[in-house]
Amino acid sequence: xxxxxxxxxxxxxxxxxxxxxxxxxxxxxxxxxxxxxxxxxxxxxxxxxxxxxxxxxxxxxxxxxxxxxxxxxxxxxxxxxxxxxxxxxxxxxxxxxxxxxxxxxxxxxxxxxxxxxxxxxxxxxxxxxxxxxxxxxxxxxxxxxxxxxxxxxxxxxxxxxxxxxxxxxxxxxxxxxxxxxxxxxxxxxxxxxxxxxxxxxxxxxxxxxxxxxxxxxxxxxxx
Amino acid sequence: xxxxxxxxxxxxxxxxxxxxxxxxxxxxxxxxxxxxxxxxxxxxxxxxxxxxxxxxxxxxxxxxxxxxxxxxxxxxxxxxxxxxxxxxxxxxxxxxxxxxxxxxxxxxxxxxxxxxxxxxxxxxxxxxxxxxxxxxxxxxxxxxxxxxxxxxxxxxxxxxxxxxxxxxxxxxxxxxxxxxxxxxxxxxxxxxxxxxxxxxxxxxxxxxxxxxxxxxxxxxxxxxxxxxxxxxxxxxxxxxxxxxxxxxxxxxxxxxxxxxxxxxxxxxxxxxxxxxxxxxxxxxxxxxxxxxxxxxxxxxxxxxxxxxxxxxxxxxxxxxxxxxxxxxxxxxxxxxxxxxxxxxxxxxxxxxxxxxxxxxxxxxxxxxxxxxxxxxxxxxxxxxxxxxxxxxxxxxxxxxxxxxxxxxxxxxxxxxxxxxxxxxxxxxxxxxxxxxxxxxxxxxxxxxxxxxxxxxxxxxxxxxxxxxxxxxxxxxxxx
Numbered sequence: 001x002x003x004x005x006x007x008x009x010x011x012x013x014x015x016x017x018x019x020x021x022x023x024x025x026x027x028x029x030x031x032x033x034x035x036x037x038x039x040x041x042x043x044x045x046x047x048x049x050x051x052x053x054x055x056x057x058x059x060x061x062x063x064x065x066x067x068x069x070x071x072x073x074x075x076x077x078x079x080x081x082x083x084x085x086x087x088x089x090x091x092x093x094x095x096x097x098x099x100x101x102x103x104x105x106x107x108x109x110x111x112x113x114x115x116x117x118x119x120x121x122x123x124x125x126x127x128x129x130x131x132x133x134x135x136x137x138x139x140x141x142x143x144x145x146x147x148x149x150x151x152x153x154x155x156x157x158x159x160x161x162x163x164x165x166x167x168x169x170x171x172x173x174x175x176x177x178x179x180x181x182x183x184x185x186x187x188x189x190x191x192x193x194x195x196x197x198x199x200x201x202x203x204x205x206x207x208x209x210x211x212x213x214x215x216x217x218x219x220x221x222x223x
Numbered sequence: 224x225x226x227x228x229x230x231x232x233x234x235x236x237x238x239x240x241x242x243x244x245x246x247x248x249x250x251x252x253x254x255x256x257x258x259x260x261x262x263x264x265x266x267x268x269x270x271x272x273x274x275x276x277x278x279x280x281x282x283x284x285x286x287x288x289x290x291x292x293x294x295x296x297x298x299x300x301x302x303x304x305x306x307x308x309x310x311x312x313x314x315x316x317x318x319x320x321x322x323x324x325x326x327x328x329x330x331x332x333x334x335x336x337x338x339x340x341x342x343x344x345x346x347x348x349x350x351x352x353x354x355x356x357x358x359x360x361x362x363x364x365x366x367x368x369x370x371x372x373x374x375x376x377x378x379x380x381x382x383x384x385x386x387x388x389x390x391x392x393x394x395x396x397x398x399x400x401x402x403x404x405x406x407x408x409x410x411x412x413x414x415x416x417x418x419x420x421x422x423x424x425x426x427x428x429x430x431x432x433x434x435x436x437x438x439x440x441x442x443x444x445x446x447x448x449x450x451x452x453x454x455x456x457x458x459x460x461x462x463x464x465x466x467x468x469x470x471x472x473x474x475x476x477x478x479x480x481x482x483x484x485x486x487x488x489x490x491x492x493x494x495x496x497x498x499x500x501x502x503x504x505x506x507x508x509x510x511x512x513x514x515x516x517x518x519x520x521x522x523x524x525x526x527x528x529x530x531x532x533x534x535x536x537x538x539x540x541x542x543x544x545x546x547x548x549x550x551x552x553x554x555x556x557x558x559x560x561x562x563x564x565x566x567x568x569x570x571x572x573x574x575x576x577x578x579x580x581x582x583x584x585x586x587x588x589x590x591x592x593x594x595x596x597x598x599x600x601x602x603x604x605x606x607x608x609x610x611x612x613x614x615x616x617x618x619x620x621x622x623x624x625x626x627x628x629x630x631x632x633x634x635x636x637x638x639x640x641x642x643x644x645x646x647x648x649x650x651x652x653x654x655x656x657x658x659x660x661x662x663x664x665x666x667x668x669x670x671x672x673x674x675x676x677x678x679x680x681x682x683x684x685x686x687x688x689x690x691x692x693x694x695x696x697x698x699x700x701x702x
Contacts, residue, residue, distance in 0.1 A: 100534075102530055104523075104527075154565050176566075180562055180565075180566055181562075182562070182566075182593065182596050182597075182600075183593060184593065184596065184597040184600060185531060185534065186566075186600060186604070189570070190566050190567060190569070190570050193569040193570045193573055194566075194569055197569055216520075216523070
C-alpha cells in the first residue's frame, strides 16, 4: 500500500513511517501543507494521512481542493481537536475518517487499511463469505457450514461489519462508531462482551476459529 | 475644578443644556411672533382710529372751512390722551395742535409716518436739527421727554396741512415690559436648568463613581467585592444587579478553575508518576523479556487511562463553553437510551445485573445526540459500579418520563447509594468517593453529565432510591 503522510511533527512522522514500513507499506512524507497538496495531486496514493493543523496550508483545505479536482483518494484526518463538531467539520470537508491525537498506532493502521480497501469496488456484494461462514445482507441469514445461526439485530450488524472487512483488523472504537454510531470512549469493556457473545454463536464447537482477537489492536475475522 | 469639569462632561448635564437651549430658542420664536403680530394689530387699530378722526376733521372743514377746522383740531387737541393733532397753513406755519413741531418731511409727503417729537417743551436750538442727528442723540440720551408718534399727514385742497396721530411711547413701554419679563424668565430657566443638570449629573456621577470604585477593587483581584445596590431599584441597580450576577458566575468559574488546576495537578500527576515508575521498573528488568513486555503493556494501559481523563476534561471544558450554534438537532432520546441499553446489556448480564427500561413516548428534543449519549453512558457505567454492591439482585432501570414542559431521564440502581452529604460533591470534577476509589474511573463522569445537562438548559439531580441512587436529568422540551 502506498501512503502519503502529511505531518509537520518530525518525530511523529518518522515513527509512523518506520512503523508503516515494518508492516510493508511504502510511505511518502510531506512536512507542510503546500508540499503535501502538490504531492497528493500529482501522484497516486492508496491512502492519505493528513494532519489537520499544518504550516502553510491546513489539512482540511488540502482535502477540499483534492475533492474539488475529483481526486477520491481516501483521506484520514489526524487532529488534536476531538470534539464532535470538529469531527463533523473534518468529515464534511471530504475526509473519510477522523482520528484524534494521541492515538494508538494499531488504531491508525487498522483504519487506513480499511480506508484503502473501501476505495476498491468490492463492497457492493450482497453476501459475504469467510471460510464456511456466510452472511446474506438481503435476507439477513447467517449460516456456518450450512447451519443457520440466529443473531440479534445488533450482532448481525457487528458480524456484517467484521465480514465486510474480513482479513483486516477492526478496532473497538471502529466497531462503536460503525455499528452503534457513537464516538465516545466507554470506560468498560462493552465491545469485548459483545464480541465474546458473537464468538460463542459462530465459533463455539468448531475446529476452525474465524473470529480472532488481535492483541493490543482489536478483532479480525479470517479463515 | 476637576469635579466641575467632570460634571460638565456628563451626558445628563449636556442633555439638560441642550434642552434649555432648545426651550429658549423656541420661546424666543413664539414670543417674538406674538409680539410682532400684536404690534401689527395695534397699529392697524390706531391707524383705523386716525382715519376716522381725519374723516371727521375733513367733514368739519368742508362744512365750516378753515376756522372750523382749526377749532375742531384745537378741541380734539385739548382732550387728554395720546392723540396728536396738528394743522398748519401752506407755508408750514402752525395754526393749532398739541405738538410744537412736525418734521417737514411728514408735512410734505402725505401718508403714514413715525417720528420722535418734543413733548410740551419750548422751542429750542434743535429747531433746525435734521432728523438723523436727532435720532443719533435719542439713542445716546434716551430722553424721557421725547415721544414717539405714529401719524397720518394729509394736505387739504386749500393747501393746509393736517396731521392726526397717536403717541405710541406707551405701547413701546408695554412691549418693553413683556420683553423684560421674558428675558428674566429665560434667565431663570437657564439658571435653574444648570443647577438641576449639575445636581442630576452629580447624583449620577456619584452612583457611577461608587460602581467604578467597586469594579476597580474587583479588577485588582478582590473577586468577592460586589457593586453597591440602593433600595431604589432603578436602572443603575438593575445593571449593577446583572453585573453582580455575572461576578458571581466569574467567581464560581475562577473557583472552579483553581480547583481544577489543583485537581489536575493531583489527578494527572499521580498516574504520570505511576507511569514513570512502571517504565523505570521495566528498565530494571531488561534481562527478562516477558517481565518487560508486561511492564510496557501496563504503561500503555496507564497512558490510555491518562488520555481518557484528559479527553474527559477537554470535553467538559468544551461543553461548559457552550455549543456552537446549529450543532443541536432534533433527537429521539428514547432511541439513544435503547442504543445504550443494547450496548450495555451484555456487560450488565455478565455482572448479574438486571438492566431494564421504562420509556414513555416523548417528542424529539433539540439536543446533541453524542453528548446526551455520553451522559447516559456515564450514568449507566456509574450505576453498574454501584449496583454491584446491592443486597439481593442488582438492578438498573433507565426511565424516560414526559411532563408538560420537560422530559426526564432517570437512571436508578439499587446499589450502595451515595450518602446525602456527598450528593452535591460528586458533581464536582475529580471527586471520587472512597467506595469507588478501587474502581477505574477519572472522577469526571458526573461532572460531564452535569455540564451536558446545563448545556441543554436542563438540570441534574441525585436522589435516594432507597436503597441505591436515582439520577435525574431534566431537559426542557423546547430549549
